[in-house]
Amino acid sequence: MNKILIINGPNLNLLGQREVGIYGTVTLDEINKNLAAEAAKNQVELDFFQSNHEGEIVEKIQKAPDAFQLIIINPAAFTHYSIAIRDAIASIDIPVIEVHLSNICARESFREKSITASVCLGQISGFGPLSYQIALDAAIKLLKK
Numbered sequence: 001m002n003k004i005l006i007i008n009g010p011n012l013n014l015l016g017q018r019e020v021g022i023y024g025t026v027t028l029d030e031i032n033k034n035l036a037a038e039a040a041k042n043q044v045e046l047d048f049f050q051s052n053h054e055g056e057i058v059e060k061i062q063k064a065p066d067a068f069q070l071i072i073i074n075p076a077a078f079t080h081y082s083i084a085i086r087d088a089i090a091s092i093d094i095p096v097i098e099v100h101l102s103n104i105c106a107r108e109s110f111r112e113k114s115i116t117a118s119v120c121l122g123q124i125s126g127f128g129p130l131s132y133q134i135a136l137d138a139a140i141k142l143l144k145k
């Protein structure tokens, strides 16, 4: 069975209570439960990892190819400055899809640039929790190919 790793970066553990005007009231747990339900319908297994620590995310990405066929990642603030996470993504040979709840191009100028997106297969940004569902849908279709 295909396995997908879902990685969420810093402060995404606070979804539902954090800047609700931007990120909404849905919690990370709720997002993950919806993803798991969708994955189960498609005979895909998901694993979830959230961390506020750059090095932990780097290590998770490095080891992912041993157990997973694809990664969906919301690097959160690391999107905009973590060369270490960018390099970790570039180092592995499984596809990575970047997601953002908010439209990072429509916010502060420092969020416009993603330094991780160019080493990902693609980026989905601006659809709230639906960004993750769109990414999962794309991932399932890609893995079926």
Ligand code: DQA
Binding pocket: 010, 011, 012, 074, 075, 076, 077, 078, 079, 099, 100, 101, 102, 103, 104, 111
């Ligand atoms: C985010 C956008 C980032 O700029 C921000 O630092 C986040 C969340 C998003 O999902 O919209 O923490 O990745």
